Amino acid sequence: MTHHYGSKLALDKMSWSAPEGAITCVLGPNGAGKTTIMEMAEGLRRPESGAVRVLDTDPWGANAAHRRRVGVMLQDGGLPGSVKPLRLLQHIARLYDATDQFPALVEELGIEEFGHTAVRRLSGGQRQRVALAAALIGRPEVVFLDEPSAGLDPHARLDVWDLVRRTRDRGCCVVVTTHSFDEADRLADRVIIVAAGSVAAEGSVAEVSGADGLEDSYFSLTRAAKKSEPRK
Ligand SMILES: Nc1ncnc2c1ncn2[C@@H]1O[C@H](COP(=O)(O)OP(=O)(O)OP(=O)(O)O)[C@@H](O)[C@H]1O
Numbered sequence: 001m002t003h004h005y006g007s008k009l010a011l012d013k014m015s016w017s018a019p020e021g022a023i024t025c026v027l028g029p030n031g032a033g034k035t036t037i038m039e040m041a042e043g044l045r046r047p048e049s050g051a052v053r054v055l056d057t058d059p060w061g062a063n064a065a066h067r068r069r070v071g072v073m074l075q076d077g078g079l080p081g082s083v084k085p086l087r088l089l090q091h092i093a094r095l096y097d098a099t100d101q102f103p104a105l106v107e108e109l110g111i112e113e114f115g116h117t118a119v120r121r122l123s124g125g126q127r128q129r130v131a132l133a134a135a136l137i138g139r140p141e142v143v144f145l146d147e148p149s150a151g152l153d154p155h156a157r158l159d160v161w162d163l164v165r166r167t168r169d170r171g172c173c174v175v176v177t178t179h180s181f182d183e184a185d186r187l188a189d190r191v192i193i194v195a196a197g198s199v200a201a202e203g204s205v206a207e208v209s210g211a212d213g214l215e216d217s218y219f220s221l222t223r224a225a226k227k228s229e230p231r232k
Pocket residue numbers: 005006008009010028029030031032033034035036037
């Protein structure tokens with residue numbers, strides 16, 4: 001896909017795929033195009049040229065039947081501030097006809113302890129957990145998670161990783177954007193490094209890491225892309 005914002009080239013023929021039953025981690029510097037491409041895959045933004053397919057469907061204008069198969073956790077949560085987490089998750093579970101899954105998710109993510117506090121009064125990490133639960137209700141076949149463990153304490157991060165792995169193990173296609181090498185190393189089956197609107201590397205963690213490790217490989221790939229800027 002290619003996409004401009006005004007004269008700014010945000011995506012420069014970016015192309016990648018994410019298989020089912022695997023966790024694909026997308027890494028890249030600020031401004032590399034990660035959010036733009038996620039929004040396109042979620043059906044929130046339409047590419048200027050090129051095509052995106054999720055479950056063989058163009059997400060732009062996709063119907064309710066498609067959307068219920070896809071879970072989304074946005075970076076800023078996208079949660080209503082005045083609602084209490086348990087009420088919100090109950091509401092979403094009813095929309096998906098999935099009230100049976102709701103107690104397990106609440107327990108796994110430790111939401112009960114702050115379940116009756118309005119979302120706007122929660123800490124960043126607590127909000128992340130509610131947003132993740134909301135994305136996973138309804139057992140989606142594909143989930144897009146934008147920095148799911150950002151701001152979480154170490155225990156909560158492990159719980160989130162376990163839950164993400166279990167989601168993969170039931171066959172889901174999981175796409176995670178992250179700035180954490182640790183997260184990518186521990187979670188990813190596949191890694192995609194994006195830089196300056198293009199894919200700089202794609203493959204298994206071992207393939208992308210090479211002999212130098214993921215962090216070094218990331219720095220050399222993203223530095224090379226930075227040198228070839230400015231782009232129009
Ligand atoms: N609505 C917009 N209007 C103008 N420029 C935009 C807009 N959204 C994104 N951009 C620009 O497009 C480029 C890609 O942005 P994008 O948000 O996709 O990057 P990102 O990889 O998600 O960054 P981050 O890691 O900071 O979340 C950046 O240069 C950004 O400034």
